[in-house]
Amino acid sequence: MHYSLIRKRLISVFALLLLLQTAQGLQAQEAQQQTHKAPLAKLELKSGDSIVFLGDSITHQCLYTQYVEDFFYTRYPKMRLKFHNSGVGGAKAWDALARFDRDVAAYKPKYVTVLLGMNDGQYQPFNETIFQTYYKDMQELIAKIKGIGAQPILMTPTMFDARAARMGKRKRDPAAVELYNSVLAYYGTWLREVAAESGFGFVDMYSPLNNITLTARQKDPSFTIIKDAIHPDPPGQVVMAYALLSDMNVQRQVSRINISQTAKGKPTATAKGGTLSDLQYTDDGVSFTWLADSLPWVVPQEAQLGAELTKLGHRMSQESLSIHGLPAGRYVLSIDGNVVGQYANTALARHIELQSNAKTPQYQQAMKVALLNKERNDGPVKNKRNSWRAFQQFARIKRELDAQGDQKDKTQVARLDRLEKQLENQEKTIQESEAADLALEDKIFKINQPVARKYVLKKVVARKKK
Template sequence: MKYPKISYQLIRLAAVCLLLQATTLLSAQEAEQKTHQAPLSKMELQTGDSIVFLGDSITHQCLYTQYVEDFFYTRYPKMRLKFHNAGVGGAKAWDALARFDRDVAAYHPKYVTVLLGMNDGRYQPFNDEIFKTYYDDMKELISKIEGIGATPILMTPTMFDARAARMGKRPRDPASVELYNSVLAYYGTWLREVAAESGFGFVDMYGPLNNITIAERQKNPQFTIIRDAVHPDAPGQVVMAFALLSDMNVQRQVSRITVSKKANGEATSTARGGKLSDLKYSDDGVSFTWLADSLPWVVPAEAKLGAELTKLGHRMSQESLSIHDLPPGRYELSIDGEVVGQYSNTTLARHVELQGNPKTPQYQQAMQVALLNKERNDGPVKDKRNSWRAFQSYARMKRELDAQGDQKDPKKVAAVAQLEKRLADQDRVIQESEAAAKALEDKIYEINQPEARKYVLKKVTAAKKK
């Protein structure tokens, strides 16, 4: 059969159109695939990098940030990072925008952790208009973080402890008490979606606090680590620090030492996290010298419960020691001449964990670091954060005045002028606080360097009965 010439042209045109459509569709699919990014799985850090902790009063407490700093001071003693707490009590996302240039961008961060939302929800049942304000301000804040070349690490709002609120004396709206923790869950779920789609870091602060609380209330119905319902106490802040470091996949183990004998009786060892030397087996024990790369992560006494609740030592700071091929009996372990414990040969063969033993010189050295950093945070770091309260009040009041146009409230005009006078001194306070904080941090880097330690394991001779 012969087809007219026009038919061949139409067939060719249709084929070309179909090919173009397929190509366009394929290109669109490839473009869509390219937009999908993997969320940040870990922080890549080196000496000189800066981390900014941006937030509200929960960050202003200088606790979870302090414990995260403690981790880096002890786990990476050769790497000096720059930490800046940018929390202000009562802050919402808009407040963070108002102080962004001086309080965030000025520190040239590589990563900015963002903990906002507790105040943004306004302590009431879910309100779509309130959430829209938070949504818009957070999107702008995230864009500003990206705009300075930093990577956002978005963190869910923490837990609102409704039971603690009911047990407290402060009068609260029953509906808000019942529903506000759910509001925070909604905000956090949205943040997780933003982080996942944009390739940002994400930390679940909400889940660990709620999960630990409900587990502990099975044993004690009045248990809380958030006594005022909003601000986690020191143990709760350890849970937060643990969540941040865990979700960012930091190096979890301090060291692992295994000592044994070869078939010919020669002593041998395998070790991670340091260098082992001078290994000797004797008739009644073992001795060696150990120079670790890092120290265990420990927290001050008031935060100890948080370390226990998270199993912080075992899960994030393990110092494991295994000694095989010992004759049956009990053995006394000393480090640098100080007895730190007694163990059976079978326990030593399985392994013992030393990171939580307060008798070891490594633990004591790490505690010195933690206490010095506590002094740093309780003093100059908090002084600097307190200086930002006046700015926050000023920025909010000025926004209100600007919205009034020509008909400005004289009282607010006077109040803004008064706040401006107070702020004239802020730069001096910031500079003095930062100098004092750095002086303490210099001391931290003098005492956080691991030292060679002499381990001696000797068999305990049973006392003879009289």
């Protein structure tokens, strides 16, 4: 009896211990789960918010940034954001740190996109020491971004096009040409891990450029959208803009209009992205007035290939129109009195897409916005970016001289003095450029406002044969 009682008590104790261990394990697991951060899923923006595009020469090109701006100018014409390009040719992560206070923090950004790494890898096969420098400087840069209350959006380095490098005239180290794209993949994979674990935004620039290039080379082995192997051409920069906006889950559709008749023949419509009025079915078609909330996203002619490669209009800017109950036949669609296309009743019943139709007044209005923004970026925005080249040289030389102690290189000292004099007018250049930038942006917000459009659909009358 005594042994049986002891045995029962021991079993009870072991059961209690097991229960406590299980509970503690669950609590530890729950605590660990609670510390995990969700990566930034989408941009939360309002008028007055500032976005800084921080980077190297690929950002200094003022192209993918320009196309992203075009998207916001046309998709959110009532929301005025503040865009600041902070790219400098040749920049590494350390260079971004050197100019951070004036070129990033001064604009009080809500979001800072970071595109660095192409130069940091130094165009050679993977080197752990070089990567550790990038690692250290990027960690410091991220900390500074967080320190000003901004949200970092880390973007992978773009593609190094080895085939384009081999086709080019510039002599390069064959080993570097073969391996450098994979070095950039490594850098980008690390950035993805940092973003995922820290709750930052993340944009994969690398994969879309590589995947589109690989697919295109199945038909054209010499295809490239990065002719110099490093800097994406305008179509490639559209791919980059698409990647940024897609990964940040922006609003993809411009509008959807669905028109039909009730059983009693009464016209009815459902619409998203605007206000539809004056709907009428006539004996030979349909007419209505449409005031959209936004315009389609379009890019200048030199970048159109990028729009085609990404199916930009369909995926990011769809203007859908479907009309049901039309008698069999073909119909001419006019907007504000201008013919934009001819469609079968069956196509209209399925739906047609108008966002890439250059004949529509909405497309033409959006193109005016894009061209004015191109003028803005080619002019004052790029002028301001060019002024930072001298500062970058100054900061690098000063860093070298500081490391030399008392025995300073006289040639470097002389160069530093010349650059310092050159920089005396930099602030003036920045302020003048920003004033010109703002003046052009004011013009953009005068022409990017949607207006009511009159749609008329008429049946094509077949000509009688003689």
